Amino acid sequence: MTELLFRDDAYAKDCTATVIASGPDGVVLDRTVFYAQGGGQPGDTGTLRWPGGEMPVANVVKGGEGGVLHMPAEGSxxxxxxTEVTAALDWQRRHRLMRMHTSLHLLCSLIPGAGVTGxxxxxxxxxxxxxxxxxxxxxxxxxRLIALAAEDHPVTTRWITEAELDANPGLVRTLSVQPPRGSGQVRLVRIGGDASPVDMQPCGGTHVARTGEIGRITVSKxxxxxxxxxxxxxxxED
Structure with missing residues (x-):
């Protein structure tokens, strides 16, 4: 299995890791800061570097048995x-995706009761x-989105049991994709304080630490x- 460092620290831009497996379908590491494509969020891009070599990472996807496949750019x-490698993100791209993903949670909060179909x-x-x-x-x-972002709400995560999720089915907003099950735990993302959160729902993606980082986000269509x-x-807008 690949240890998913971004779950605990979405701001880690790089890490050292050991190659478990390597082939044309991708490189599996024992640990990674790269997010694997899923839940509507694209996989991260970046670079794997080692003494005498470098591999551009074109995409990252989930592999078998809990592994994460870092897919090489063609001809790499x-x-x-x-091999011990340094796995380094394209941080500018990742941070924009974090801002966007958190914005979508804010959007959900503005349309309560409506299931998300995609x-x-x-x-x-x-x-x-x-x-x-x-x-x-x-x-x-x-x-409302601009105002919520400017209010600079904290964004935090915690783990709940699958039984807790079953007891609170309203936490799940997505109709097309359900939270992954089988490990006994589900990761919950909360925007705002404990007493009256702006939004709270299961999510495995990466997010900013505070909504003030989002900047100006608007509905275009x-x-x-x-x-x-x-x-x-x-x-x-920036």
């Missing part, structure tokens, strides 16, 4: 199994689809994707 050299996170534009007949006006959503499906696009 691969580090042999047993989503996609990008560095400049992201979207969520809601099981909803009529969304709030675009201008209202933008104004609303789309009708079916009788009961509304798509909301967000854009980062």
């Amino acid at each position: 050299d691969l580090p042999p199994a047993g 989503g996609q996170i990008g560095t400049d534009r992201s979207r969520l689809d809601f099981d909803l007949a009529e969304p709030p006006p675009k201008e209202w959503l933008s104004d 609303l789309e009708n994707k079916g009788r009961q499906n509304r798509r909301v696009y967000l854009v980062l």
Whole structure:
């Protein structure tokens, strides 16, 4: 299994690791700061470096038996199994994805009760689809998102048991993707304080530490994707 360092510290930009397996499908490390594609969030990009070699990482995906595959750019050299490498993120890209992902949680808080039927996170534009007949006006959503971000709410994580999640089914907003089960624990992301959180839901992705880091985020477009499906696009303005 690959130890997922970003779960405890999303701001770790690099780490040393040992290559467990290496091949054309990807390189598996014993530990990594790279996020593996999933839940609408793209896999990280960056570089693996070792004495005398370097491999650009084009994408990262989940492998078998809890491993994470760091996929090489075409034509790259691969580090042999047993090599100690430095795994370094493209931090600017990762941080923009963190800002975007946290923004989508804020958007969920503004449309309570509506299930999320799909989503996609990008560095400049992201979207969520809601099981909803009529969304709030675009201008209202933008104004509230900007205000929530500026309020600089803390963003924290904690682990709950699967039994706790089953006792609180309303925590799950996504209809198309359910939180991963089997380990006995589920990671919960909370925006705001304990007493009255702005948003709280299971999530395995990476987020900023405070909403003030998001900057100016606005709703750029609303789309009708079916009788009961509304798509909301967000854009980062810097």
